[in-house]
Amino acid sequence: MLGPPYERQTIDLGTDDEGPVVATLVRRRAERPTGRAVLYVHGFVDYFFQTHLADFYVERGWDFYALDLRKYGRSLLPGQTPNFCRDISDYFPELDAAAEIIRSDDGHDTLLAMGHSTGGLILSLWADARDPGTIDGLVLNSPFFDLNAPWAVRRPLAAAVSRLGRRAPHRILPIGLGTVYGESLHTDHRGEWTYDLAWKPLAGFPVRAGWLNAIRTGQRRLRAGLDIRVPVLLACSTRSFRGTKWHDNATLADAVLDVEHMVRYAPRLGRHVTLARFDGGLHDLTLSGPAVRKKVFDEVGRWAEAFLAAGPTAPADTAGATTPGG
Numbered sequence: 001m002l003g004p005p006y007e008r009q010t011i012d013l014g015t016d017d018e019g020p021v022v023a024t025l026v027r028r029r030a031e032r033p034t035g036r037a038v039l040y041v042h043g044f045v046d047y048f049f050q051t052h053l054a055d056f057y058v059e060r061g062w063d064f065y066a067l068d069l070r071k072y073g074r075s076l077l078p079g080q081t082p083n084f085c086r087d088i089s090d091y092f093p094e095l096d097a098a099a100e101i102i103r104s105d106d107g108h109d110t111l112l113a114m115g116h117s118t119g120g121l122i123l124s125l126w127a128d129a130r131d132p133g134t135i136d137g138l139v140l141n142s143p144f145f146d147l148n149a150p151w152a153v154r155r156p157l158a159a160a161v162s163r164l165g166r167r168a169p170h171r172i173l174p175i176g177l178g179t180v181y182g183e184s185l186h187t188d189h190r191g192e193w194t195y196d197l198a199w200k201p202l203a204g205f206p207v208r209a210g211w212l213n214a215i216r217t218g219q220r221r222l223r224a225g226l227d228i229r230v231p232v233l234l235a236c237s238t239r240s241f242r243g244t245k246w247h248d249n250a251t252l253a254d255a256v257l258d259v260e261h262m263v264r265y266a267p268r269l270g271r272h273v274t275l276a277r278f279d280g281g282l283h284d285l286t287l288s289g290p291a292v293r294k295k296v297f298d299e300v301g302r303w304a305e306a307f308l309a310a311g312p313t314a315p316a317d318t319a320g321a322t323t324p325g326g
Contacts, residue, residue, distance in 0.1 A: 006028050008026050011098070023068060024067070028063070028064045028065075039135075043118045044204075046118075083211070086211075088125050121145065121215070121218055127226075127228045137233070144219075161173075162216070177207075183250070190246075235281075
């Protein structure tokens, strides 16, 4: 999709009730490799297209990898329900496989994981369930730790979704993402980014009961407290935008999630968590305006050097459900 110097590797994940399942690992190698690598995981209604993020890492000697999860982007096969899962742990096999490829096949001794939004929730739960030698650090870009709705709505919704998610997981729910965030990003509207609207539609994909139940279950697990034993950087905007119609303020805030949820639950991730907030940051901080994203990259680079300069924390863990790639 991106052409040289990018490469892609298909990870075979067997089959489910919709047929064959795959994930796709995108790779860009640094000209002067240092033994370090970063694994990026996208959010909901998303896939990897942020090549400027890869530029940032490879210019510093990090080999860059991005994983399009099952039923997202490059991994979405005909007949599949876009972006659907029944449990967050459904994604663990492709994360295990990607880490195995990066560590064992490609020989990296330091691995940083970076997740945006739903990808941040998925990576947090995966990191908690894995030996600390699997990754050496975790960067969370506006992670999805709670629904952006009042408690009076979230509480009854959780009970209803739990029941419906088990009985009718593919049932479409009368909730959605709206178009404001997409308008703030895409060049066809008010943004500066070009991406495939078939894989990242302006108004998103339908929200299904089984997926939302998986998210709520994972969020409850996280809020009960994790024990991620590597350094964590949680980055988010300083404010949220809650309008359903376009306003210029949407270009200066998180128009998807409540950033105060991220701040509130950050201490429950593990032993060493750094919080960084960026005034004017969008939901995907790396897609913010030029001045803001420069600050984001500067902070990520500073943090990575400060906490990962000593190298890996432990040998890579090769146990668990690992699926061979390619």
